[in-house]
Amino acid sequence: xxxxxxxxxxxxxxxxxxxxxxxxxxxxxxxxxxxxxxxxxxxxxxxxxxxxxxxxxxxxxxxxxxxxxxxxxxxxxxxxxxxxxxxxxxxxxxxxxxxxxxxxxxxxxxxxxxxxxxxxxxxxxxxxxxxxxxxxxxxxxxxxxxxxxxxxxxxxxxxxxxxxxxxxxxx
Numbered sequence: 192x193x194x195x196x197x198x199x200x201x202x203x204x205x206x207x208x209x210x211x212x213x214x215x216x217x218x219x220x221x222x223x224x225x226x227x228x229x230x231x232x233x234x235x236x237x238x239x240x241x242x243x244x245x246x247x248x249x250x251x252x253x254x255x256x257x258x259x260x261x262x263x264x265x266x267x268x269x270x271x272x273x274x275x276x277x278x279x280x281x282x283x284x285x286x287x288x289x290x291x292x293x294x295x296x297x298x299x300x301x302x303x304x305x306x307x308x309x310x311x312x313x314x315x316x317x318x319x320x321x322x323x324x325x326x327x328x329x330x331x332x333x334x335x336x337x338x339x340x341x342x343x344x345x346x347x348x349x350x351x352x353x354x355x356x357x358x359x360x361x362x
Contacts, residue, residue: 197248204252207240207271213278214253215270215298215310216263219243222292230285230293237281239272258299268293275300275313283314 208214219227234241244252246263272278282295298305305313317325 200244201248201252201255204242204244204249204269204271205256207242208252208256208258211240211271211273213270213272213275213298213300214258215272215278215282215305216249216296217268217270217282217293218265218296219268219293220266222289226289226292233281233285234270234278237272237274237277239270239274239278239281242269242271243267244269253299258302263296267296270298276316276318279310279314280318283311 219230222230231241242249244267246267249263249267249269270278270282282293286292286294295307295310297307298310300313316322
């Protein structure tokens with residue numbers, strides 16, 4: 192590969208990282224072309240980019256973007272995403288289905304270095320929509336209980352009035 196082509200690859204990767212909040216690096220050893228294509232397809236559906244590039248060029252792009260990562264060793268695929276949870280979930284689901292491949296080496300999220308365990312924890316978290324739904328339900332529960340208690344008081348009051356009416360009619 193010529194120097195200008197390498198510089199162009201580094202520039203393109205740096206531009207992709209500029210709009211992203213998350214960068215994961217994976218070891219894709221053991222994935223055949225069919226599985227690799229399926230991984231790329233799933234990531235693309237989730238609006239996540241997967242780039243396979245030489246480690247030296249990847250490190251140069253990351254450093255030019257103002258980020259720092261651990262040295263990369265072996266075959267590396269970079270996952271560039273705006274949503275950390277979606278990318279981690281897609282990688283974890285795919286790895287679960289394919290003999291734990293690709294292996295997540297680590298990553299960056301909002302400039303902080305993540306190790307493989309932290310990425311697994313991110314993948315296990317519920318989605319943003321699910322967390323918002325749970326928050327809404329937890330906020331609604333006390334109000335629903337209060338409304339139920341008020342409704343119960345009204346029924347008891349109506350029952351007491353009805354009992355008083357029948358008592359006075361009988362007397």
